[in-house]
Amino acid sequence: MNAPRPHDLLFARDAGAFTCAGARPDWFDAGAPLVVRRQATPPGIVAVGARGLHRNERCPGHVALDAVASILTPRMLAHRAHAADADFPCIAALRALAPRLDALDVDWGPAGGAGYWLACGLPVLRATSDLDLLVRLPRRPAAATLAALAGLRDGQPCRIDIQVDTGAGGFALAEYVRGGGVLLKTDAGPRLVADPWEPA
Template identity: 55%
Template sequence: MAFRPHDLLWLDRPDAFMPAGERPVWLVHAPLVVRREAAPADQVPVGARGLRRNERCAGYARAGAVVRHVSPAMLIRRVADDGARFASAADALPCVAALLALAPRLKALGLECGPTGGVGFWLASGLPVLTPASDLDLVVRAPARLDPAVIGVLHALREHAPCRLDIQIDTGVGGFALSEYAEGAGRVLLKTAHGPVLVADPWAVREAA
């Protein structure tokens, strides 16, 4: 299976994760987050995170050791189908309240999307990584060019969100900030597996670039 940036992975054994440098003492039994980086076919670039913002490290996982895989789209379906389960958390966490409010609107757009960052990690692991000041990060998988009207609807979601809302568009070749594109910056920073590039049209970039 091909894993994509922001997917969450569980491994069958701790030593299947190879951090860059010495294994950190804070490393907990939690999912790893797929990073955007070129890697050999038998390895997946991933990041590990603990309970605090400064507890993060990058490394690689053996692809054959992955025993569970959860995508952002799977997480938002869970929220859309069972929102009442997260209602009590939403009272204390604006980022969760924002996701509960936005989930049906995003579902109506028919896009493949879902939460990433701290909210996605919290939904997948149950670990207490969120605070009342946490942002809500979303990724929208859009290998085909999005209609300008859809871009406008997505951009407008930020207006009444109870927390900071960051949306990344993933073209399959790279990811870019929706706000940067929607606000007509001329060129956007496209983060690819081979590094960031400034482009006028993120959908025109091919893997060879």
């Protein structure tokens, strides 16, 4: 099993595998996936978060890697959108954007609510839901690629939020294309950097 990365979704082998920071909330669903989050952890431990059906239902915690039954990456979830039986605007946008993203030859996929819904089918989406896209770019891409990614947000039936993961951290593409400093989310916390591919 490959090491989980931020935004991957994990399914635990049993209900007790997830250790919540604080009391386990009433809405916790042991059969639902856990979202990998950014935080430094000891070897063999993965920082994850549980989510419920509503935006205010979130619980950070941890799971042992050997208690993980399966991993779904955003890229794997991208392939599920074509067969998804739903008319949410965010899923329609995902289907429409898939060929353009594939043509850019980047590692991409849905994250956030759309990715979660595609992974487990729980009713977390609304007609007003945004589409969160994750693009993994471990090396600085060509300026034309970044421009093409930024242009994906235009003319869509919902708001599009594109997060870029460099491997060292993640940042919002919209913030980067505006110029100036970028808030890079890392395992050690957020950092304001001039260049997310050269954070040092």
